[in-house]
Amino acid sequence: MLTAQPFLLPSLSPSFLPAQQPYILSSLSLRSSLLTAQPSLFLSLSPSAHSSRTPSYSRHNSQQLPYSVAVTHRNITAASRSSAGQGCDLNLPSPIAAALPLLSPAPAGDTSNTLPIAPTLPFVFCNPNLLKLIWLCFAPVAPHINKEATMTTMLRELRLSLNQTQRVRLQSVLQSLQEMSSLASTITVVADTIPVNHEDSILKGHGTSDLNGEVVATLCGVVERINKLVYVRAQRARYKPEVGDIIVGRVIEIAPKRWRLEINFSQDAVLMLSSMNLPDGIQRRRTAVDELNMRSIFEENDVICAEVRGFQHDGSLHLQARSQKYGKLERGMLLTVPAYLVKRRKQHLHHLQQYGIDLILGCNGFIWVGEHVNSHGENDSAANRENREDTVNKTGELQVIQEVQEPERTTPLEVRQHICRVANSVRLLSALGFNLTVEFIIDTVEASISSNTDIKDMLAAEFYVQTAEREVQRRVSLSRKH
Amino acid sequence: MVGLSLGEKQFIHGGIAQDLRTDGRKRLHYRPISIETGVIPQANGSARVRLGATDVIVSIKAELGKPSSLQPDKGKVSIFVDCSPTAAPMFEGRGGEELSSELSVALQRCLLGGKSGAGAGIDPSSLVIVEGKVCWDLYIDGLVVSSDGNLLDALGAAIKVALSNTGIPKVTVILGPSPNDQPDVDLSDEEFLQFDTTGVPVIVTLTKVGRHYIADATLEEESQMSSAMSVSLNRHGHICGLTKRGAAGLDPSVVLDMISVAQHVGEQLMSMLDSEIAAAEAAATQEQ
Numbered sequence: 001m002l003t004a005q006p007f008l009l010p011s012l013s014p015s016f017l018p019a020q021q022p023y024i025l026s027s028l029s030l031r032s033s034l035l036t037a038q039p040s041l042f043l044s045l046s047p048s049a050h051s052s053r054t055p056s057y058s059r060h061n062s063q064q065l066p067y068s069v070a071v072t073h074r075n076i077t078a079a080s081r082s083s084a085g086q087g088c089d090l091n092l093p094s095p096i097a098a099a100l101p102l103l104s105p106a107p108a109g110d111t112s113n114t115l116p117i118a119p120t121l122p123f124v125f126c127n128p129n130l131l132k133l134i135w136l137c138f139a140p141v142a143p144h145i146n147k148e149a150t151m152t153t154m155l156r157e158l159r160l161s162l163n164q165t166q167r168v169r170l171q172s173v174l175q176s177l178q179e180m181s182s183l184a185s186t187i188t189v190v191a192d193t194i195p196v197n198h199e200d201s202i203l204k205g206h207g208t209s210d211l212n213g214e215v216v217a218t219l220c221g222v223v224e225r226i227n228k229l230v231y232v233r234a235q236r237a238r239y240k241p242e243v244g245d246i247i248v249g250r251v252i253e254i255a256p257k258r259w260r261l262e263i264n265f266s267q268d269a270v271l272m273l274s275s276m277n278l279p280d281g282i283q284r285r286r287t288a289v290d291e292l293n294m295r296s297i298f299e300e301n302d303v304i305c306a307e308v309r310g311f312q313h314d315g316s317l318h319l320q321a322r323s324q325k326y327g328k329l330e331r332g333m334l335l336t337v338p339a340y341l342v343k344r345r346k347q348h349l350h351h352l353q354q355y356g357i358d359l360i361l362g363c364n365g366f367i368w369v370g371e372h373v374n375s376h377g378e379n380d381s382a383a384n385r386e387n388r389e390d391t392v393n394k395t396g397e398l399q400v401i402q403e404v405q406e407p408e409r410t411t412p413l414e415v416r417q418h419i420c421r422v423a424n425s426v427r428l429l430s431a432l433g434f435n436l437t438v439e440f441i442i443d444t445v446e447a448s449i450s451s452n453t454d455i456k457d458m459l460a461a462e463f464y465v466q467t468a469e470r471e472v473q474r475r476v477s478l479s480r481k482h
Numbered sequence: 483m484v485g486l487s488l489g490e491k492q493f494i495h496g497g498i499a500q501d502l503r504t505d506g507r508k509r510l511h512y513r514p515i516s517i518e519t520g521v522i523p524q525a526n527g528s529a530r531v532r533l534g535a536t537d538v539i540v541s542i543k544a545e546l547g548k549p550s551s552l553q554p555d556k557g558k559v560s561i562f563v564d565c566s567p568t569a570a571p572m573f574e575g576r577g578g579e580e581l582s583s584e585l586s587v588a589l590q591r592c593l594l595g596g597k598s599g600a601g602a603g604i605d606p607s608s609l610v611i612v613e614g615k616v617c618w619d620l621y622i623d624g625l626v627v628s629s630d631g632n633l634l635d636a637l638g639a640a641i642k643v644a645l646s647n648t649g650i651p652k653v654t655v656i657l658g659p660s661p662n663d664q665p666d667v668d669l670s671d672e673e674f675l676q677f678d679t680t681g682v683p684v685i686v687t688l689t690k691v692g693r694h695y696i697a698d699a700t701l702e703e704e705s706q707m708s709s710a711m712s713v714s715l716n717r718h719g720h721i722c723g724l725t726k727r728g729a730a731g732l733d734p735s736v737v738l739d740m741i742s743v744a745q746h747v748g749e750q751l752m753s754m755l756d757s758e759i760a761a762a763e764a765a766a767t768q769e770q
Contacts, residue, residue, distance in 0.1 A: 161516050250484070301485035330489030333504050370493075410496040420497075420506045427505075455506025460514065 162461045173468040180475055188217040188232060196230060205231025239265050239339035239364045241317055245308045246348040248334065248362035249319070251298050257291055259298055261306070264339060264364045267316035271298075271306055275320035277327075303329045303368065305349070305360055325349055331411055332358070332370015335423055337430035339365035343437075350438045355418035355445075361436060369423045371411050417455065421445045424458040432468055443470075486702065494706055498691050503703070510747050512698045515639065515754065519647040519762045527648025527677070531640040533698065535630035540622065540640035542648045546667060547619035549610060557609020557617040561589045563624040563637060570629060578626075581633075584727075585624070588634055592685050592714030592723030593641065603683045603714070603722055604645070611653050612665050618650060631701040634712050634725075638685030639755055645682055646759045647766075649674030683716040683723070684755060686748040688740050690732070695740055697747050711740050715748040 162170065188194060194215045196202050204210060207219035208231060217223070221234040241247075249261030249269055259271045273286050273294060298304060305326045306319040321327055342361050350359040351372055360368040411419070425444035429436055444467055448458050457463060486494075497503050507513070513534035522528035525541040549556060563585040565578030572578070593603040609618040622644070624637050651674055656666040689699040689710040696703060704710070709728030716722050721741065726732070732740075 161514075250487070299488070302487045303490065328487075328489075330487070331493055333490060333493055370489075410499065411493065413500050413502065416497060416500060416502055420502060420504065423504065424506055455502070456508075456511065458506065 162465070166461050166465050169465050170468060173465070173472050176472050177468075177475070180472075180479060187221070188223055189220050190218060192217050194223055194230060194232075201228060203229045205229050207232030207234065236338070236340055239263075241265065241308055241311075241364070242344070243308055243310055245344070245363040246305065246360070247308060247319070247364045248303060248305050248329070248360055248366035248368050249364070250334070250366075251300055251302045251304060254294055254298075254300065257286070259294070259304075261304060261319065263317070263362075264336065264366060265317070267314070269306075269308075269317035269319050270312065271304070271319040271321060275309065275318075275322060277322055277324075298328060303334055305329055305362070305368065329358075329360070329368050329370060331373065332368055332419060333423060335367045335369065335426050337365050337367060337426065337436065339363070341365070341430055341433070341436050342367075343435055345437070347438075352418075352422070352438075352442065355422070356415050357418055357422060359422060359438065359441070361438070367426055367436070369419050369426065371415050371419065418445070420455045421448060421458065424448075424455060428458060428464060428467060432464070432471075434471060440471075486705065490702075491706060494703060495692050498694050498696055498703070503696065505700075507698075509694060510697045510743070512747075512751065513700075515758070517639070517643055517755075517758045517762065519643060520766070526650060527644045527646075529640045529644035529647055531636050531643065533630075533632060533636045533639075534700065535628055536632055536636050537626075537628040538633065538636045538640050539625045539627060540637065540644040541625075542644050543621045543623075544609075544648070544650050545619045545621065546611075546669075547617060549614060549617040553606075554614035555610055556606040557620065559594055559604055559606055559609070559620040559622065561593065561622045561624070561641075562586050563589065563626065565626045565629070568628065569626050573626075585626075585633060585637060588712060588723075588725045589624070589637060589641070589685075591725060592638065592683060592712070595722070603681055603716065605681065608678075611667065612655055612657075615665055616655070616667055629701065631699045631704045632687055634685050635687050635698065635751075638683070638714065639751075642679055642682045642684060642755060643759055643762070645677045646679040646763065648677045650677070651675075679759065680717060683714040684748055684752050685712050685714045685723075686744045686751060687712040688744050688747075690728075690730075690736075690740070695743060697744075711737070711744070713741055713744040713748065715745060715752070717752060719745050719749065 194208060194217055196215045198213075202215065204215055207217060207221060208215050209218050210216075215230065217232045219232045219234045221232045224231055224233050247263050247269070249263040251259050252262045252268065253260040257273045259273075259276075261269045261271060263269045273291060276297065278284070278286075278290065279297060304321065306321040307323075307326060309318045309320040312318055342363055342365060344363060345361075348361050348363065350361070351357075352359055356372050358368070358370050358372045362368070422441060422445055425441050425448065426436065429440060429444065434440065447467070447470060448455075448463065451463075451466070453463050494504065498509065501509055503509070505513075516532045518530045520528060521530045521539060522541045526544045527542040528540065530537070530539045547558060550558065563582050565573045565582050565585075567574040567578070569578075573581075595603070604620070609620060611617055622641060624640065626633055626637075652670045654668045654670065656668065658665055686697065687699070687710055688695040688697055689704060689707045691699075691703060691706050691708065699707065699710075707728055708730035709726060709732055711732070712723075712725040712727070713721060714723035724741075726737075
C-alpha cells in the first residue's frame, strides 16, 4: 500500500529554514516489505515549461503546481550507482508526483519561471538506504502546493483536527517563519554538488563524497565550511554525545560494579559504581559490600541524571554522577523528544521557583519534569546524624532510632498542575518542531495560564495555532530590533 | 513497554487520586478521537480511528456463503484482530497472538451476543439472502497499527464507524428450477445497501488504578492497573457485553459502580461517535 503523505519536517527551528524557495518533501509511507522490494524516490523540479519531457507528471499536477517533477538524472543515478550498485525501475502513482516538488535553491523573488533547466527523466533510480537518507530531509512549505497535505503532515505527531480558519492561520504562520530564516543557499539535498573551488585542496568531511571529481552531498542538510574542511551537517540526526553533556537516562541493568542506562542513543551508557557517590557520603574505596548493595542506590527502571565523562573504546558512553545535582529523579515524569530539539546551553538543570518544579533538559532528548527536591548532601546526612544523637541524649533512653525517611507524601495539587502544564508545553513545542529552551517553555506555560486554557486543552488545535503565532510575532519583533 | 521507576509510578497513582492525569485530563475524560472512513477502498467498509497515539484500522468485507445448518436464517459475522509489528517490536511473528486473540474474543462477546445470536449488536438475520442456501459472510478485520493503551475502545469505535461506511451490494436471486438447486445470485455493481448502525454498541473500558477508575488509559497507566473492565453499551444504555481483565479481584459492589460510571461515560462517547459518523457521511455525499 503506497500512500503519499506530504511531510513537513520540523524545519521551524530558527537555525535552519531557508529564506527563499519553499519546498515540500513527500515521504512515501511504504510498508517494510515494499521498501525491500521496490526502492523508490525522486527529487528536484524543473519549471513546467519544460515539462514536455515528463508528460506523465505534469498531466497530473498541472492544476496544482506550476512545476513538474523531474530529476537531475546524472547526479542521482551516479550517486545511487556508487552507493547501491544497482538501480530499480519505478512507477509512482500520481499523488506522489503531485506532492513532491523539491526545488533547488533559487534567488529570492523568482517563483516559477526562471529555474534552471535540468535534464529530466521520468524515472528515478534509487536504493532504499538512500531513500531513508532523503526522508530525513528538511521541507519548508510551498504555498502553491496542497495546503491540506501540509497541515496533516505537520500534525502527524499530535493528531489534531483543525478547522478551516485554523488551517489558514497555521499556513500563514509557516510562511512567515519560513521567510524569516536565513540559511538560503547552504542547504543541500542528496546528490547535490557542493560548490567548491577546485584549486584549493579541500578536505571532504562527513556527508560528502567524491563523484567524477566533484564533491557531492550524501546527506540532506546544511553545508558547513571550516578552513579547508567541507562537510554536511544533517538537520535531523540522532543524539551526538559530547563530553560534559548532561543527560537523563533510565537504568536497564545492574552489571558488576556498574549500571547500564538507556539514553536514546545507539548504545547503552555505563555509570560506574566509582563514579557515583555512596549514600553515606564518605569518599572511600568501593568494597565488595558496596557492590552487593548497588541496588539500594539505583534499581532497574530508575531515572537518573548524569554527566558524560567520556567514551569507551566501543563508542558507548561513560557517565559520572558525582555532584549533588545529579542522581536519582523521583516524583515526576519523563518525556521523550527528538534529540536535535535540545541544543547545548550553559544550564540544563533548571529550578523553576515560581512553580516549585525541577526541569531537566537532557541533551539526549529525555526531559524530566518533576517536583523540586533539595539536593541531599553530606551536610544533610551529617545534620541528621547529629539530630539522632541529640534525641537519644535528651530523652535519656535508647530510642529506637528509625530511619529518617519521609512517608511517601503525594505531590500537592498546585505543583502537579504546574508539572502537567510544563509537560504539555514540552509536548506541544516538540510537535511544532521548535527548539526547547527554558524561556520558551515558561512563556508557553504563562500564555496558557493567562489565556485560561485548560491543561488538557494545551494539546488541542487552538492553543497549538496560537503558540505558533506567538512565536512568529516574537521573532518578527526580534528581527525588527536588530 | 518501557518500565517505570518507583517515583514515576507514585506520580501516576497520585495524579489519578487527585483527578489530574499526566497529560492534564480528568479521570473520565477521553483523548481527542480522530476518525477517517473509507481508508481501504477495496473493502466494503473501512475506518481508521486514532485515540491519542493509539491507531487502529478496521475493514469489513462481505462475501457470499452458505448459512450454517443450525441457523439457516442468519448470516455469519466473524471478527478478527491482528496486532501489527509496527505497534510494538514484541508483536513480530507470533508475539502478538495472545493480545490479538484476547481482543478478538472480547469484541466477539461485546458485539455478537451469545451462541444463539440473541442480543447481538449486529443483526445477522439481515445478512441472509436465501434461507438455508445463500447468505452474506461478514468478515470484520481489525489491525492495530500503534498502541498507546485502550485498544478495545478504539477497535469498538472503529467497527461502529466502519459498519456505517459499509455498503453491501444489492442482490438479485434467480431461483433454480427445483428447490434443491443452488440459486444463482447476481450482484449489482451500482446499488449498495447501507448498514444500520444505530443498534451497534460502543465499548467503554474503565481501568482501576488504586481506588479510582479512569477511562481511556494510556499505556503507562495501564501498566499500573489492578483490573480493568470493558462494558459494551448500546444506544439505550443497555449492556451488550462485559469483559474483565486483570489479576486483582473486584468486589461485586465495585463492579456495579463501574458499570454505572461506564454507562455515564458511554453516553458521551456514543453521541460523539454518532456526530462523527454523520459528519463523515455528509462529507461522503458531498463528494459524490
